[in-house]
Amino acid sequence: MKKNEETRKDILNFVLDNVYWISDKAYQERVWIKGIGPECNSFDDVVCDFFGDGDPLLENYKDFEITNTQYELLKKFREEFDSFCINRGLEHYLPQFFIDTPEWTKITEMAKEVLKAFNYKKE
Numbered sequence: 001m002k003k004n005e006e007t008r009k010d011i012l013n014f015v016l017d018n019v020y021w022i023s024d025k026a027y028q029e030r031v032w033i034k035g036i037g038p039e040c041n042s043f044d045d046v047v048c049d050f051f052g053d054g055d056p057l058l059e060n061y062k063d064f065e066i067t068n069t070q071y072e073l074l075k076k077f078r079e080e081f082d083s084f085c086i087n088r089g090l091e092h093y094l095p096q097f098f099i100d101t102p103e104w105t106k107i108t109e110m111a112k113e114v115l116k117a118f119n120y121k122k123e
Contacts, residue, residue: 008064015057016120018050019074022081023111025099032095043095047085054078073117077110 021027021041030036032043057064058078061071084107098104114120 011053011057012064012066015050015054016115016118017122018046018054019077019111019114020120020122021046022050023108023115025108028095028099033099050081051078070114070117073114077107077114080110081107 021031027039028043031039031041054074055078057066058071058075061074066074084103
């Protein structure tokens with residue numbers, strides 16, 4: 001595998017890792033809210049990492065061998081997650097204040113759909 005291919009694969013996996021953390025409420029309660037590791041991660045980290053790597057990935061999705069269906073699901077998820085972060089996420093900045101809201105449940109369900117489309121399994 002060429003270095004560029006490895007880099008693209010790593011970026012895609014990193015974006016999907018973030019989608020996984022968004023999809024998993026048990027993980028969020030344990031790591032984001034209670035601070036129980038071994039992972040060291042926060043909602044802020046996930047937001048910054050998802051948009052930081054996810055936006056360039058979406059802009060160049062064909063370079064990442066993403067299908068049109070995967071692209072559309074990821075793009076729709078990105079739009080909904082962005083809207084959540086701008087509205088509800090800023091209103092109730094800490095996960096313990098939004099984790100059980102219907103808006104966050106919608107985001108976690110959409111994240112699961114994205115992971116399914118990519119046949120992604122967290123290692």
